[in-house]
Every structure is written in structure tokens, then in C-alpha cells.
Amino acid sequence: MKSNLDNITPLENLSLVDKVEMRLKEYFKVNNLKIGDSIPKELEFAEALGVSRTVIREALLRLRTIGVIESKKRKGMVLxxxxxxxxxxxxxxxNLLGEEALIDIFELRLILEMGMADLLFARKTEEDIEDLDKIVSKQEKEENDTTFFSLKHEIAFHGKLYELSNNTTLKRFQDLLLPVFNYVHDNMPEGAKDFKYSKGEFVTHRDLLNILKNGDAQSFREAMRNHLEPHFDRILHIVKS
Amino acid sequence: MKSNLDNITPLENLSLVDKVEMRLKEYFKVNNLKIGDSIPKELEFAEALGVSRTVIREALLRLRTIGVIESKKRKGMVLxxxxxxxxxxxxxxxNLLGEEALIDIFELRLILEMGMADLLFARKTEEDIEDLDKIVSKQEKEENDTTFFSLKHEIAFHGKLYELSNNTTLKRFQDLLLPVFNYVHDNMPEGAKDFKYSKGEFVTHRDLLNILKNGDAQSFREAMRNHLEPHFDRILHIVKS
DNA sequence: TTTTGTATTATGTTATACATATAAAGATAT
DNA sequence: ATATCTTTATATGTATAACATAATACAAAA
Structure with missing residues (x-):
């Protein structure tokens, strides 16, 4: 007789709260509840499911934590x-993200900047261009004065690009990715600023802006690829575990 | 006497749980806790902060929900x-995402596919290419037999591309974006399949694969842009509210 | 009509007791 | 001495009951 433990499944080890959460999800689905709909109160759920209010509360708290419901005193809860x-x-x-996750996120950001060219060209407005122009001009002026490279301008320019996309999720995404970006940037090895560009010259924010004005998505992509080359160069040579 | 309510600020309206959560976050930071470290038990926190165990539990539950801590009976909780x-x-x-968020996410996916060319070329292996070849061959065969366009192949091919990136976060991201993609795809207006490509011809999966074999990132990007043209075309003409 | 007080109600908080899983220690057998 | 089986202690999980609090509706007063 051959023993095979692959065909035996462990009996589910779910807590009551887990089960209740599943039931709640099912409840929302079956009743086809939409945003703004209100749901029964805790005690009613507790009675209907035959568990204590404590368990219901914990399950609902999970939903509240991920932002699926909101609760107000006396009023109850709404989706x-x-x-x-x-x-x-x-x-x-x-601050619990491991090195690997941080690298992943850093890459993600490079990917986003490379990929959003089409959106920029489709959504850009005259105002946007003007705003960008101001940002670039300010940078040029200050850098002339101080010969000091500031992340501030970096953030202002690239942040504005994300805004151009007119994609709220994308924009918020980059807001949140910024600290990670800074972290990796700060831990940049010395001499990274003397990076040798393969094409010989560096694409500046001004260059990018000009392409955004008069060029097309394709040339913008390649210019951005050059602009980001030091980052790509570093990232692409990391061997992941 | 002129009454002016601008100079009076509302007193903060945080729940106890909110405050406790902040304290916990501070506690982690001050003690410089890392992944794997264990934290005091609920009762100790309760006593130290002078609140009931329930409140502590709710705060900790939030952390558990976002995956910052895990709890085991008898053992306690670890980061x-x-x-x-x-x-x-x-x-x-x-299923509570509004139309706008769905569109944002759909765009995000297009951006990712456009932006990841460099990663693909840096990380691709012989095996990856072989796998992709199998996927494409299978698709070609089945489509010849049935003249039936299947999302299955679409998913297999593009999913494999994400795998090539060797970026776990990215890959998982697309796994999760797939349902949204399908949703938008399913709600595609009739006739979308007869889309007229601006350059006259359609870049197939086979074409992309060949470029991945012998070409470079830049040409891959432009080929992908063509491949995704129907999607871009649709998206870029949506006027957001 | 507008303001102010009051009752009501669902969530927020406390307290206490018990259930349950399990790590750790101790006992038993090999 | 090692392995396996019991026991025990313990931190989380669940239940119950009571009270606090804030928001709402509604009545009373100005």
C-alpha cells in the first residue's frame, strides 16, 4: 500500500471571523449592494449569523480597514x-518592506514613467505645458545659481508629468512611491552622478518638455529612456535572489 | 464685535482605536522593530496604554488586516x-470600484505593458523564450482550427511577459488586474475587433516574440504600442468627468 | 422661524469569563 | 539517549452584558 498525502486536504482552519467575513462578502454580492447602500446593524448581523457581536465587529472592522465600509454613530454603516x-x-x-520589495517598487516606477507617454500626449493641455515650463525654468535658474542638484525639482517635474496623465490612481501611486524612490536614490553609490550616458548626452527636463510640446509619444519614450538611463543601468544589473 | 469662526480649529475627533494605532506605529518605530520581531501581548499593551483589551485588539486587527502583523495562539504576534x-x-x-477607478486601472495596465520592455530584455532567458514560443504556437494552431478568438491565449502570452520581468510585485499586480481587464474587454462595443490599425497591419504575438528574440527594447515598445492600439484608441478618447 | 433642549439609537468602549490552539515542559516508552 | 506521547501553561479567540458617546429626530421655547 502506497501512502500518498497529496490526495488528502487539510480541513479548513478558518476562524469564526474569517467565516463571517466570507458570509458578509456573499451577502453584499447576493443583494447586489452598491456604493452608498447601508447595511444592517451589528446586532442584526450577530443574530442572523448566530455569533456574538464581537465577531461581527471584527469582521466589519476588517472591511472598514480596507475601506469597503464606513461607520457612523447612530447612523450605522454604509458601503x-x-x-x-x-x-x-x-x-x-x-517601513517593513524588504530590500526585494523596494527594488520591485523602484522598477515599477521606472516602468510607469516609460509607459505613460501616450497618455501624456493624449491628455496634455496648454496650462500643463505652461506649468511644466515654469518648473523647468525655475530649476534652470536655481541650478545656475547654486550648482546644487536638488531632488525638489526632480520631484516637481516628474510629479507634474503624472498629473498630466489625468489618472488619479496613477498620480496617487507615484506620490506614495516617492519615498521609496528617494530611499534608493539616497543610497546611490558615490560617483553615480558622473554617469556616462551611452548616447553621449543627457536628456534634460527641458528636452523632455520640448518633445512634449512639439514631438510625439515615441520620441518622448526614447528621450525618457535616456533621461532615466542611470537608474535603469543600476537596476538592470542587480541580480535578484 | 465681529464673529469670526475661521480662527478656531475643530478639536480632533479621533477614536480611541485611532489613537492607539498611532501609538503602536510610534512604538514600532522607536524600538526599531523589524520583520520577525515579536511584540508584547494584548494585555500588556492594554495595561501600558490604559485602555481595554478590546481597543487594543481592534487596533491590532487593523494591522493584521493590512498584513503588518500576524498572530498565533499562545505564541503571540510578530511583525x-x-x-x-x-x-x-x-x-x-x-466589486465596489466605480467606473472611473476601473478606467484608471485599465490605463495602468497599458502603461505597464508599454513600460516594461527594458526589463524584459534585461531579464529574459532561453527558457522564457521557449515557453513563449510554445504559447504562441499553441495559439496559432487553435486559432487556425476554430477561428475563435480566445482570451485564454491573450492571458497566457501577456502573463508570461510579466513573468519574464522577474518582478514579483509586478507579476502579482497584473494577476489582480486581469479581472478588470476582462471586464473592460467584455464590455467592448461591437465591431471593436474589426479595428483598423493606423499602420495597416497588426502586430501579433508571434511578431512580439520575434522581436524579443532578435530585436531591442525600443522596437519592442513600438511593436507593443501597435499591438495594444485598439485599447489605446478606445481609452484615449474617453473624456473623464 | 430659529434656536435650544431632550430622547433615542447604533456604534464605541469597558469588563469579565470562558474556549481553543499550541508551544513548552515533563513523562513514558523504545 | 532518542523519540513519542501526555500534560500544562498561556496568548489569542469568542461570548455576554453593561455603559459611554455622538448623531439624529423631534419637541419645546424664544
Whole structure:
């Protein structure tokens, strides 16, 4: 007789709260509840499901934590549109992300900047261009004065690009990715600023802006690729565990 | 006497749990706790902060929900690496995302696919190419047989691309974005399949694969842009509210 | 009509007791 | 001495009951 433990499944080890949460999710689905709809009060759920109010509260608290419901005293609880970025944000606040996750996120940001060219060209407005112009001009002036490279301008320019995309989720995403970006930037090895660009010259924010004015998405992409080359160069040579 | 309510600020309206959560976060920071470290038990926190165990539990539950801590009976609680994608995932499961958020996410996916070319070329292996080849061959065969366009192949191919990136976060991200992608795809207006490509011809998966074999990142980007043109075309003409 | 007080109600908080899983120590067998 | 089986202590999980608090509705007063 051959023993095979692959065919035997462990009996589910779910807590009551886990089960209640599943039931709640099912309840929302079956009743086709939408944003703004209110749900029964805790005691009613407790009675209906035959568990204590404590368990119901814990399950509901989970939902509140991920932003699916909101509760108000006396009024009860209503379904809300979850803020998908917010949870991300909270998790990051605790500074518990490992090296690998940080690298992943850093890469993610490079990917986003490379990929959003089409959106920029489709959504840009005259005002946006003017704003960008101001940002670039200010940078040029200050850098002339101080010969000091400031992350501030970096953030202002690239942040504005995300704004141009007119994609709220994307923009908020980058807001949240900024600290990570800074972290990796700060831990940059010495001499990284003397980076040798393969094409010989560096694409500046001014260059990018000009392309945004008169060029097309494709040339913007390649210019951005050059602009980000030092970062790409560093990242692409990291061997992940 | 002129009454002016601008100079009076509302006193903060935080719940006890809110405050406790802040204290906990501070506690982690001050003690410089890292992943794997264990934290005091509920009763100790309760006593130290002078609140009931319930409140502590609710605050800790929030942390557990976003994946910052894990708890085991008798053992206590330990800090864990938060799974940043998981929270995203949970929020989406409740089908409460509004039209605008869905569009944002759909755009995000297009951006990712456009932006990851460099990563693909830096990380691709012989095996990856072989796998992709199998996927494409299978698709070609089945489509010849049935003349039936299947999302299955679409998912297999593009999913594999994400895998190539060797970026776990990115890959998991697209896993989670798939349902949204399908949703938008399913709600595609009739006739979208007869889309007229601006350059006259359609870049197939086979074409992309060949570029991945012998070409470079830049040409891959432009090929991908063509491949995704119907999606871009649709998205870029949506006027957001 | 507007303001102010009052009752009501659902969530927020406290307290206490018990259930349950499990790590750790101790006992037993090999 | 090692392995396996019991026991025990313990921190989280669940239940119950009571009270606090804030927001709402509604009545009373100005």
C-alpha cells in the first residue's frame, strides 16, 4: 500500500471571523449592494449569523480597514468606494518592506514613467505645458545659481508629468512611491552622478518638455529612456535572489 | 464685535482605536522593530496604554488586516512583511470600484505593458523564450482550427511577459488586474475587433516574440504600442468627468 | 422661524469569563 | 539517549452584558 498525502486536504482552519467575513462578502454580492447602500446593524448581523457581536465587529472592522465600509454613530454603516492606493500607503508607512520589495517598487516606477507617454500626449493641455515650463525654468535658474542638484525639482517635474496623465490612481501611486524612490536614490553609490550616458548626452527636463510640446509619444519614450538611463543601468544589473 | 469662526480649529475627533494605532506605529518605530520581531501581548499593551483589551485588539486587527502583523495562539504576534498587492486585491474583490477607478486601472495596465520592455530584455532567458514560443504556437494552431478568438491565449502570452520581468510585485499586480481587464474587454462595443490599425497591419504575438528574440527594447515598445492600439484608441478618447 | 433642549439609537468602549490552539515542559516508552 | 506521547501553561479567540458617546429626530421655547 502506497501512502500518498497529496490526495488528502487539510480541513479548513478558518476562524469564526474569517467565516463571517466570507458570509458578509456573499451577502453584499447576493443583494447586489452598491456604493452608498447601508447595511444592517451589528446586532442584526450577530443574530442572523448566530455569533456574538464581537465577531461581527471584527469582521466589519476588517472591511472598514480596507475601506469597503464606513461607520457612523447612530447612523450605522454604509458601503464606500475603497481607496485602493490607501492600503498600499498604510503598509508602506510601517517601513517593513524588504530590500526585494523596494527594488520591485523602484522598477515599477521606472516602468510607469516609460509607459505613460501616450497618455501624456493624449491628455496634455496648454496650462500643463505652461506649468511644466515654469518648473523647468525655475530649476534652470536655481541650478545656475547654486550648482546644487536638488531632488525638489526632480520631484516637481516628474510629479507634474503624472498629473498630466489625468489618472488619479496613477498620480496617487507615484506620490506614495516617492519615498521609496528617494530611499534608493539616497543610497546611490558615490560617483553615480558622473554617469556616462551611452548616447553621449543627457536628456534634460527641458528636452523632455520640448518633445512634449512639439514631438510625439515615441520620441518622448526614447528621450525618457535616456533621461532615466542611470537608474535603469543600476537596476538592470542587480541580480535578484 | 465681529464673529469670526475661521480662527478656531475643530478639536480632533479621533477614536480611541485611532489613537492607539498611532501609538503602536510610534512604538514600532522607536524600538526599531523589524520583520520577525515579536511584540508584547494584548494585555500588556492594554495595561501600558490604559485602555481595554478590546481597543487594543481592534487596533491590532487593523494591522493584521493590512498584513503588518500576524498572530498565533499562545505564541503571540510578530511583525511580518506586508503584502502590498494583497490589500489591493481584497478591495477589488468587493466589486465596489466605480467606473472611473476601473478606467484608471485599465490605463495602468497599458502603461505597464508599454513600460516594461527594458526589463524584459534585461531579464529574459532561453527558457522564457521557449515557453513563449510554445504559447504562441499553441495559439496559432487553435486559432487556425476554430477561428475563435480566445482570451485564454491573450492571458497566457501577456502573463508570461510579466513573468519574464522577474518582478514579483509586478507579476502579482497584473494577476489582480486581469479581472478588470476582462471586464473592460467584455464590455467592448461591437465591431471593436474589426479595428483598423493606423499602420495597416497588426502586430501579433508571434511578431512580439520575434522581436524579443532578435530585436531591442525600443522596437519592442513600438511593436507593443501597435499591438495594444485598439485599447489605446478606445481609452484615449474617453473624456473623464 | 430659529434656536435650544431632550430622547433615542447604533456604534464605541469597558469588563469579565470562558474556549481553543499550541508551544513548552515533563513523562513514558523504545 | 532518542523519540513519542501526555500534560500544562498561556496568548489569542469568542461570548455576554453593561455603559459611554455622538448623531439624529423631534419637541419645546424664544
Amino acid at each position: 464606500t468606494q475603497p481607496d485602493i492606493v490607501q492600503n498600499f500607503e498604510k503598509a508602506i508607512e510601517y | 511580518t512583511q506586508p503584502d502590498i498587492v494583497q490589500n489591493f486585491e481584497k478591495a477589488i474583490e468587493y
